[in-house]
Amino acid sequence: MVAYLIFFLLNNYLIYFQGWPGPINFIKHHEWFGFLPLRKPLSEDIINLGLIQFLGLFFILLLSIIWATITKDRSIRDDAKLWSDFSAYIIRAAFWAVFFIGIVDAVISFLRVEDLLSLTVGENMASQLGKSSFRGTYVLYPMFIVGGFIAYRSRNIDFIWLALLVVVAEFIIVITRFIFSYEQAFMGDLVRFWYAALFLFASSYALVTEGHVRVDVLYASFSKKAKSITNVVGCLLLGIPLCWTILLTGMWNRGSSLNGPIISFETYQQGYGMYVKYIMVSFMIIFALSMLVQFVSYALDNIANLRGEEGDTYKNEDMVDSETIPNIQTIG
Structure with missing residues (x-):
């Protein structure tokens, strides 16, 4: 799979x-x-x-x-841990990539809008950086490589820091708008960029820590075996097909909803905003990829429960210390 x-x-x-x-x-x-x-x-x-x-x-x-x-x-639970670790790595790499992309692209956009870019890098390079295809290929996409390297070296996903960055970016907008009467399009773009990443990348993180809000009508009263069966069926019939549906419908041909913007390096209509719209589209690919891998891991782990293998439902220690995260559930 x-x-x-x-x-x-x-x-x-x-x-x-x-x-x-x-x-x-x-x-x-x-x-x-x-x-x-x-x-x-x-x-x-x-x-x-x-x-x-x-x-x-x-x-x-x-x-x-x-x-x-x-x-x-090899035990099934070990396989579950392997794929959960892989999902964690994907999210760590994406987290660091969007952090650096946001900073770098915001700086470039600021220099462009204030006519300082040509003084900084020269007329020719400033002209090239004004093209989304050039900026994406040679400046922004390499940030994913940097993110992948840092993710390999670091074992933590600091979503709290990404949430803080969203708050700080929004706070800067408020201060500059109402005190200095200054606001540019790239400032709002940065907030949306980081917030979209926070929302989508945290999905597999929340799945492995059981942090999603769950409305339980029958599940809470199930035995451990019945819960494991329910989780396996849910992963195989709902979770994994959903992820494949996102990928297949969005990437089946050149003009599909995900491929189209990425191939054309699509940007916002305003010329001096951040050039990250096509990267935000790729968030859906990262979301589907990480969730599908995590669903596979979750299904395998519950199969291990049904087989009576030692251990309990696996919590990815690379992602979070599960004892410090409360289980968010609404029991109906």
Whole structure:
């Protein structure tokens, strides 16, 4: 499941950013499995790329079988911990990335609106930084690499600091507007950017700590076994399909709701705001990715409960000390 998810995202990048044909177009080109031929056949120079993507479907399956074979003595709860740790890493990396992106892009936007950017970096670079594609490719996207490195070194997710930054950014708007009569579009953009990240990235964090508000009618009275069955069914029939629906509908073609803004480096209409609208769209991808991985982990952990494996419902220690977080539930 997770392997094919990563393969899907990798293929999406190769198809729409690197010009690879994709496994489906490769199949259509050869008219396999009853598919109708493409209106425009694939050129010879990219057929081999399509073959690599097509074979990747079977390679992922083979890799999964090999992994299952060599880890057959591994407990299901250990697998649950592995995927929960992976979900935690995704969120940590995204957290640090949006922190740096917000700071860097806000500074660039401030310098542009005050006509200081050309004095700082030169006329040519200032002109390039005014293009969302250049700024995104060479300035903002590398922040995800920085975030990934810091996330690898750091084991904590400090959502409280991101929440504080949202408050500070909003407080600065209030002070500058009502005391100094100064306000620019990028200031509001920064608040929305960080708040959207806080809301979406915290979802898998809240799932693993059982911090989501839950309206319980029957669940609270269930036995531990019944709760585990309910959680497994909920993950398999509701949680995981929801995440796949977000990804498939949003990334199926070039003009889909998620692919379109990212490919075109879409920005807000005002010219001197932050150039992060397309990055905010990518928050939905990060949300679906982290939640799907966490749902897999949650399902595996509850299966471990049903099998009678030692331990209790796993709380990811890399994310939070579960003893310090209250369980937020509304029992109906």
